[in-house]
Amino acid sequence: MERPVTKDPREMKSADELLDATCEQTDFYIKIAALSHNIGHQTVMDYNADPLNSLMLDDTLENGNDIYKYNKEFDSYLNVISLGHVNIADSLAAIQKLVFDEKKYTMDELLRALKSNWDGYEEMRQDFVNAPKHGNDDDYADEWAVKVKKKFWETAQKTKDAWGNPCTFDGSSVIAYQAMAFGIGATPDGRMMSDYIADGSCSPSAGADKKGPTAVLNSVGKVPFLYTGLFNQRFMPSFLEGENKKLFSEYLREWFEKMTIPHIQFNVVSSETLREAQKDPESHPDLQVRIAGYSAHFVDLPKETQDSIICRTEHSF
Amino acid sequence: MQRNGIKMKEGEKDLLSLNDDRGVVFNIQRFSIHDGPGIRSTVFLKGCALNCPWCQNPESIRLLPEIITRDIKCIKSGKCADICPQGAISLAEGLRVIDWEKCDYCLKCAEVCPSKSIEVAGEHKSVDEVIEEVEKDSSYYRRTGGGMTISGGDPLVQWRFTLALLQKARQKGIHTALDTTGYARWEVLDDILNYTNLVLYDIKHMDSAKHKEATGVPNEPILDNLLKTVKKPEVKVWIRYPIIPGFNDQEEELEKLCEFVITLGPTVEKISLLPFHKFGELKYTATGKVYAYRDCTPLSDERVEELKGLISSHGLHTEIGK
Numbered sequence: 161m162e163r164p165v166t167k168d169p170r171e172m173k174s175a176d177e178l179l180d181a182t183c184e185q186t187d188f189y190i191k192i193a194a195l196s197h198n199i200g201h202q203t204v205m206d207y208n209a210d211p212l213n214s215l216m217l218d219d220t221l222e223n224g225n226d227i228y229k230y231n232k233e234f235d236s237y238l239n240v241i242s243l244g245h246v247n248i249a250d251s252l253a254a255i256q257k258l259v260f261d262e263k264k265y266t267m268d269e270l271l272r273a274l275k276s277n278w279d280g281y282e283e284m285r286q287d288f289v290n291a292p293k294h295g296n297d298d299d300y301a302d303e304w305a306v307k308v309k310k311k312f313w314e315t316a317q318k319t320k321d322a323w324g325n326p327c328t329f330d331g332s333s334v335i336a337y338q339a340m341a342f343g344i345g346a347t348p349d350g351r352m353m354s355d356y357i358a359d360g361s362c363s364p365s366a367g368a369d370k371k372g373p374t375a376v377l378n379s380v381g382k383v384p385f386l387y388t389g390l391f392n393q394r395f396m397p398s399f400l401e402g403e404n405k406k407l408f409s410e411y412l413r414e415w416f417e418k419m420t421i422p423h424i425q426f427n428v429v430s431s432e433t434l435r436e437a438q439k440d441p442e443s444h445p446d447l448q449v450r451i452a453g454y455s456a457h458f459v460d461l462p463k464e465t466q467d468s469i470i471c472r473t474e475h476s477f
Numbered sequence: 478m479q480r481n482g483i484k485m486k487e488g489e490k491d492l493l494s495l496n497d498d499r500g501v502v503f504n505i506q507r508f509s510i511h512d513g514p515g516i517r518s519t520v521f522l523k524g525c526a527l528n529c530p531w532c533q534n535p536e537s538i539r540l541l542p543e544i545i546t547r548d549i550k551c552i553k554s555g556k557c558a559d560i561c562p563q564g565a566i567s568l569a570e571g572l573r574v575i576d577w578e579k580c581d582y583c584l585k586c587a588e589v590c591p592s593k594s595i596e597v598a599g600e601h602k603s604v605d606e607v608i609e610e611v612e613k614d615s616s617y618y619r620r621t622g623g624g625m626t627i628s629g630g631d632p633l634v635q636w637r638f639t640l641a642l643l644q645k646a647r648q649k650g651i652h653t654a655l656d657t658t659g660y661a662r663w664e665v666l667d668d669i670l671n672y673t674n675l676v677l678y679d680i681k682h683m684d685s686a687k688h689k690e691a692t693g694v695p696n697e698p699i700l701d702n703l704l705k706t707v708k709k710p711e712v713k714v715w716i717r718y719p720i721i722p723g724f725n726d727q728e729e730e731l732e733k734l735c736e737f738v739i740t741l742g743p744t745v746e747k748i749s750l751l752p753f754h755k756f757g758e759l760k761y762t763a764t765g766k767v768y769a770y771r772d773c774t775p776l777s778d779e780r781v782e783e784l785k786g787l788i789s790s791h792g793l794h795t796e797i798g799k
């Protein structure tokens with residue numbers, strides 16, 4: 161197998177072309193993974209029958225099938241863990257806007273900036289950071305999230321497992337967004353080399369969502385459910401106190417009825433997170449504090465006020 | 478006029494009503510859960526006829542757009558200093574420093590700042606633009622009895638725009654709330670209330686002279702308007718009373734408040750006490766204003782509970798707002 165040669169990005173006319181090329185390259189790597197996986201599977205089928213586990217399934221006994229030869233209810237034996245699709249979507253949105261629509265930067269400049277890990281390109285990086293991002297109920301970025309998800313899905317489906325079932329993606333990447341990030345260079349969404357990528361495979365990038373939980377849910381809900389994914393959302397504890405519990409349950413119902421997100425995980429902002437933000441404001445620029453008739457970023461508050469919020473947070477649990 | 482370092486341009490007060498299809502909006506906060514029932518979107522309009530020194534949104538008082546800064550975001554590009562026509566920006570060890578006396582709010586620095594360290598507070602938006610954003614959360618409003626709240630500043634400053642927003646929301650079946658000081662001609666408020674389901678009505682002090690000393694305006698028009706507001710059976714009223722230490726937190730003051738509220742009748746559903754906090758402090762420096770309440774200590778939770786108890790003892794429904 162040979163790695164495909166795709167077009168030089170400098171000759172591309174749109175971010176769509178870039179997405180197509182990315183998928184073509186991805187297809188190649190999926191095929192390599194599939195090859196080794198299918199050989200492995202075939203070997204296990206031939207030499208490593210597993211009667212104990214086979215008993216756990218419904219009709220293995222009747223049909224005389226080993227669990228590894230079982231080909232019924234599963235979509236596929238070939239499951240590729242996917243990661244970073246949200247970063248890809250945000251990157252393409254930024255490229256489409258700044259390179260192709262507004263022509264503020266050339267692809268050549270972008271490539272150089274990325275190679276140098278944005279070093280010496282801070283002003284330019286700010287533009288890419290401030291470009292539309294998935295998670296704000298803004299169609300410009302959300303449409304890219306939809307496209308990326310569909311295209312990658314189509315790409316995966318081109319490869320087949322040993323039974324001829326199309327390959328699937330699996331977005332429940334759990335903590336891999338931290339571990340894998342170390343191998344990933346700077347990205348056009350403004351991310352620096354080795355910074356974490358978006359967690360949970362369909363959650364917005366950390367700090368990219370600026371319009372609150374309903375906007376995040378609306379955004380994520382626009383992306384079709386093609387394969388499993390994990391969605392993390394963070395709340396200040398005040399949303400779960402007293403009367404507000406009712407609102408929270410309605411919020412959950414909305415998610416459940418309208419949205420197609422298979423797995424949602426709520427984190428309540430802890431006093432530790434707030435302390436961390438107090439010490440290191442730059443890594444938590446967008447932590448929101450919400451009070452009647454007022455909203456602000458936590459890190460913008462004077463120390464003494466921050467302390468009182470931390471104190472409150474501790475008291476509510 | 479200059480109080481707290483808030484500069485009004487000549488004739489700014491005459492722009493008060495602007496027009497009915499474009500207003501100056503400084504934030505649309507979705508997922509508001511403290512400005513009326515349910516999950517809401519709060520539309521913050523610029524401009525206030527009062528000028529309270531404890532204001533938590535100092536960037537809201539001036540009607541026209543202004544700049545707001547965030548030092549931690551500055552990447553020291555120097556672009557703002559280069560472009561400022563007033564020579565109001567200088568660079569001290571790379572970080573820009575603004576001479577607010579010189580600034581005339583031309584907004585050019587915000588346009589060129591690459592990192593949003595200087596941003597514009599207040600954007601001209603049309604009724605349709607605002608409603609489009611508000612409608613995005615309609616399904617949450619329906620589920621939770623929420624809707625749109627117009628806040629500020631005081632929405633009665635840009636009253637034509639407020640009226641148009643409320644009318645449009647009504648048309649779309651969105652529940653409407655108005656967070657207001659109540660300071661306006663009755664005819665204006667009267668008209669607006671025809672399209673309002675709930676008013677969050679501020680009372681700051683029962684004594685007019687004290688009220689004027691602190692806020693710049695007397696309280697008679699406010700209380701008169703409230704007396705008329707409660708005659709409208711279809712408009713619910715929540716009284717909001719900010720408890721400001723040393724200004725209106727004395728027991729006698731709360732007694733006077735209760736005496737008055739008791740006469741208002743059943744459309745008043747509750748009194749929300751809003752304890753003074755200093756969350757707005759950095760926004761004063763960020764917008765070049767002076768914060769007179771810097772050294773004021775917020776009341777203890779126990780004291781706030783005590784004051785709440787005092788109001789409840791008059792048989793009035795009350796809560797501590799957040």
Ligand code: SF4
Pocket residue numbers: 550551552553554555556557558571572573589590591592593594595
């Ligand atoms: S333009 Fe922005 S980033 Fe550059 S010095 Fe001014 S405030 Fe800082």
Ligand code: SF4
Pocket residue numbers: 544560561562563564565566575579580581582583584585586587
């Ligand atoms: S807004 Fe003020 S500081 Fe900024 S460029 Fe204009 S005059 Fe200068």
